Amino acid sequence: MASRRTLSLLNNLKKDAKFFSTSSKDLAKVAVMGASGGIGQPLSLLLKQSPLVTDLSLYDIVHTVGVAADLSHMDTQSKVRGFVGPDQLKSSLEGAEIVVIPAGVPRKPGMTRDDLFNTNASIVRDLARACAEVCPKALIGIISNPVNSTVPIASEVFAEAGAYDPNRIFGVTSLDVVRSNAFIAELKGLDPQKVNCPVIGGHAGITILPVISQCTPSVSFEPDQLKALTERIQDAGTEVVKAKAGAGSATLSMAYAGARFTFSLIRALNGEQGIIECAYVRSDVTEAKYFSTPLLLGPNGIEKNLGLGKLTDFEQSLVAPAVEELKKNIKKGEEFVKKH
Numbered sequence: 001m002a003s004r005r006t007l008s009l010l011n012n013l014k015k016d017a018k019f020f021s022t023s024s025k026d027l028a029k030v031a032v033m034g035a036s037g038g039i040g041q042p043l044s045l046l047l048k049q050s051p052l053v054t055d056l057s058l059y060d061i062v063h064t065v066g067v068a069a070d071l072s073h074m075d076t077q078s079k080v081r082g083f084v085g086p087d088q089l090k091s092s093l094e095g096a097e098i099v100v101i102p103a104g105v106p107r108k109p110g111m112t113r114d115d116l117f118n119t120n121a122s123i124v125r126d127l128a129r130a131c132a133e134v135c136p137k138a139l140i141g142i143i144s145n146p147v148n149s150t151v152p153i154a155s156e157v158f159a160e161a162g163a164y165d166p167n168r169i170f171g172v173t174s175l176d177v178v179r180s181n182a183f184i185a186e187l188k189g190l191d192p193q194k195v196n197c198p199v200i201g202g203h204a205g206i207t208i209l210p211v212i213s214q215c216t217p218s219v220s221f222e223p224d225q226l227k228a229l230t231e232r233i234q235d236a237g238t239e240v241v242k243a244k245a246g247a248g249s250a251t252l253s254m255a256y257a258g259a260r261f262t263f264s265l266i267r268a269l270n271g272e273q274g275i276i277e278c279a280y281v282r283s284d285v286t287e288a289k290y291f292s293t294p295l296l297l298g299p300n301g302i303e304k305n306l307g308l309g310k311l312t313d314f315e316q317s318l319v320a321p322a323v324e325e326l327k328k329n330i331k332k333g334e335e336f337v338k339k340h
């Protein structure tokens with residue numbers, strides 16, 4: 001019979017094994033900031049539905065108590081808690097390993113994403129400040145627009161707090177990839193779930209650069225069709241804004257894309273190998289300080305930036321104007337943090 005000391009050692013080993021194990025049973029605590037919004041609610045639904053999430057923390061300045069009560073009746077394993085208002089902001093982030101931020105106002109027809117800067121810059125700054133204090137090691141996914149500027153804002157805030165790790169802050173550009181996959185599949189009669197087209201650059205207009213030459217499976221288009229497809233992907237957000245006619249921008253497809261990105265982060269956190277996602281991150285791949293490229297993800301965020309890969313002349317010709325635009329967007333974000 002095992003002695004009491006042996007039993008206690010075995011128990012400790014079990015605890016340690018659970019702590020260090022990288023099996024998919026470890027899963028993750030995720031916080032959604034802006035959880036009551038058009039993106040926040042369906043994103044929270046998808047996260048609640050997933051067996052990859054153990055704890056779901058929902059923060060917003062309104063309605064999260066109700067959203068959390070509603071989701072908590074789902075018979076899935078994660079525990080959901082709602083936090084409302086600035087007094088509960090820090091509590092909402094305690095223990096968070098992944099923070100997804102869809103807080104802030106969306107576009108109306110006629111607006112650019114940059115027109116959202118004045119409202120959303122301070123929202124992202126304040127949420128990033130709380131993250132830097134409460135969960136500085138969390139992986140942060142920023143959905144709030146203009147992503148080209150909000151990611152530099154969050155990064156500067158973390159730097160000011162002495163907590164900046166460029167491998168842990170991501171601008172979520174997955175919707176551009178999802179759209180590219182959908183549009184290419186539609187044109188070529190393919191199963192969209194089997195299409196994967198990287199999108200590099202940023203997340204606004206000419207900064208969105210689909211790399212159709214690197215699509216799997218390999219696809220080809222006549223030059224006119226390629227140009228039209230590239231422009232449709234670049235303008236897809238505006239297509240939805242126009243169709244919603246004043247009722248906001250993409251929410252459901254964004255929730256889907258945001259969930260896809262979050263699940264990839266969780267799987268990488270849990271030690272799964274070979275997880276690759278495009279995201280807008282600190283980068284030295286081009287002259288723009290932040291740039292989206294395919295990234296190999298690991299337990300600490302970016303494991304390796306996979307860079308631009310081989311571009312066609314057409315794709316290459318789109319990079320320089322995108323970089324020039326990004327530099328302006330990045331400077332605007334950085335200067336905002338210096339001044340405020």
Ligand SMILES: NC(=O)c1ccc[n+]([C@@H]2O[C@H](COP(=O)([O-])OP(=O)(O)OC[C@H]3O[C@@H](n4cnc5c(N)ncnc54)[C@H](O)[C@@H]3O)[C@@H](O)[C@H]2O)c1
Nearest residue numbers: 034036037038039060061103104105106143144145175254
């Ligand atoms: N990255 C992308 O691909 C992508 C795609 C779609 C939308 N977006 C952006 O996502 C953002 C949200 O869009 P939406 O349609 O969900 O908007 P929404 O207005 O429906 O929801 C935004 C939510 O943010 C909350 N909020 C406002 N200030 C807050 C604060 N200080 N702290 C926490 N929450 C706060 C609001 O109460 C609201 O519930 C917009 O900026 C939009 O442009 C980005």
Ligand SMILES: O=C(O)C[C@H](O)C(=O)O
Nearest residue numbers: 107113145237238249250
């Ligand atoms: O277009 C927008 O304003 C929202 C989002 O960035 C999108 O691409 O759908």
